[in-house]
Amino acid sequence: MISVSEKFYFYYFYHVFKHYFSIQQIGIMSKVKVTLKVNGDLYEAAVNQSKTLVEVLREDLQLVGTKIGCQTGDCGACTILLNGKSVCSCLTLAIEAQNKEITTIEGIAKSGEELHIIQEAFVNEGAIQCGYCTPGMVMSAKHLLDKNTTPTELEIRQALSGNLCRCTGYARIVKAVQVASEKINQSVTEK
Amino acid sequence: MSIRNFTYLEPKTLKEALSMHAEHGTKSNILAGGTDLLIKLRHHSIQPDFIIGLNSIPKIDYIKLQDGELAIGTMAKLSAIVENTEIINHFPALAHAASVTATVQIRNMGTLIGNICNASPSADNATPLLVYDAKVVILNNVENREINLDKFFTGPGKTVLEQGEIVKEFLIPIPSKLTGSSYQKVSTRSKVDIAGVCVSALISLDKDGKITKARIALGAVAPTPIRVYKAEEILIGKIPGIEIFSEAAKIAKEESSPISDMRSSADYRKAMVEVLTLRALNESLESAKKK
Numbered sequence: 001m002i003s004v005s006e007k008f009y010f011y012y013f014y015h016v017f018k019h020y021f022s023i024q025q026i027g028i029m030s031k032v033k034v035t036l037k038v039n040g041d042l043y044e045a046a047v048n049q050s051k052t053l054v055e056v057l058r059e060d061l062q063l064v065g066t067k068i069g070c071q072t073g074d075c076g077a078c079t080i081l082l083n084g085k086s087v088c089s090c091l092t093l094a095i096e097a098q099n100k101e102i103t104t105i106e107g108i109a110k111s112g113e114e115l116h117i118i119q120e121a122f123v124n125e126g127a128i129q130c131g132y133c134t135p136g137m138v139m140s141a142k143h144l145l146d147k148n149t150t151p152t153e154l155e156i157r158q159a160l161s162g163n164l165c166r167c168t169g170y171a172r173i174v175k176a177v178q179v180a181s182e183k184i185n186q187s188v189t190e191k
Numbered sequence: 192m193s194i195r196n197f198t199y200l201e202p203k204t205l206k207e208a209l210s211m212h213a214e215h216g217t218k219s220n221i222l223a224g225g226t227d228l229l230i231k232l233r234h235h236s237i238q239p240d241f242i243i244g245l246n247s248i249p250k251i252d253y254i255k256l257q258d259g260e261l262a263i264g265t266m267a268k269l270s271a272i273v274e275n276t277e278i279i280n281h282f283p284a285l286a287h288a289a290s291v292t293a294t295v296q297i298r299n300m301g302t303l304i305g306n307i308c309n310a311s312p313s314a315d316n317a318t319p320l321l322v323y324d325a326k327v328v329i330l331n332n333v334e335n336r337e338i339n340l341d342k343f344f345t346g347p348g349k350t351v352l353e354q355g356e357i358v359k360e361f362l363i364p365i366p367s368k369l370t371g372s373s374y375q376k377v378s379t380r381s382k383v384d385i386a387g388v389c390v391s392a393l394i395s396l397d398k399d400g401k402i403t404k405a406r407i408a409l410g411a412v413a414p415t416p417i418r419v420y421k422a423e424e425i426l427i428g429k430i431p432g433i434e435i436f437s438e439a440a441k442i443a444k445e446e447s448s449p450i451s452d453m454r455s456s457a458d459y460r461k462a463m464v465e466v467l468t469l470r471a472l473n474e475s476l477e478s479a480k481k482k
Contacts, residue, residue, distance in 0.1 A: 050199075091226050095244075140295065143295065162295050
């Protein structure tokens, strides 16, 4: 026989935890394994299905070059390349990014070299102050220069319009992209 | 604020997506480009248990000509709209609007149909689609239906889409030869920002230079993107000129009912409706004459 007090405990625990159990039943809160191909390397992580790509890159894969800013797609600090196209990794679910080529700031320099031509130009032209917007800026610049190696100033400004910088006033950033485009063209003609 | 957890469903066909959407009802949301949905999820303004991602469905990002119409598939990205030569040739106002929608990154992610289904009164791409007489093809589990875009919006963020329905494609008839169109926009953060006011116009001429078809659509100045039927009517059969265009622009101004918000004041919006309508009509006429 179950005593009255035991009945009370069953009743009590049922009501306290019923919400939790019902959520478990429909499969929410369970983590899933995602496989991501970042900068040519395969990574696996068990993550919540609601986790965004930038959260997984930073928290699970320790690739903290990509920054989190506004989380609403306005500032561009989280810009990465997905199959060669620039996207906001704060508005992309990690689970959606499987089976796609992900390129982050950590992966753009050629192996054996420390910096990509665009990164070098940013350093040399003084296009960096606090540095928070820089990875996103560089990725947007790369997306532009991959398609168009001789952009005009207007095209550069349009290409960077999704990246906000609160320090430099953009002039040096635009200059850095111009210098990078010249260097890229030089290295092409030399070959 | 972190996003509340959900189960991600990955249908392989639109049919499968429909049955998932029907099964989970209001507990599920459709994810296309994600640029609006993820923000709503993060701000907890929606809290679905299931997200149905259309990302893995093959071949629904088409933009193709068929039977004198252009068909735009549900996953066609804004960046694809900007670059597509058929759209640049036949629907320049749409290409223009798409090219000034948000930023490079958002255009690489967001879809044209998603932009319209979110039914923002200021959606950049709604007004050009309205002047081109776009039709919306809607899928559901019972019977597919087609609806004209001017009957699609019912309020801010609201459309005629019912629970469990998915938009399959837009069909836009190719305009006649002597047709010109134009898109005009004012906003604060130049191109990037949501439009403070946007206006699209379309003018078709006959061989004698009379107007046979006119369309004027306004964005961000009413609860939904609207067409100004009254102004369109007075243009029909007329020889285009500054006087008749000014009259149409005045009617457009009167027909608009803007609100004041962080982007613009109501008065400014009203004034801009007149200016932009006149500009859009003039530009449409110029490009119609060139053909």
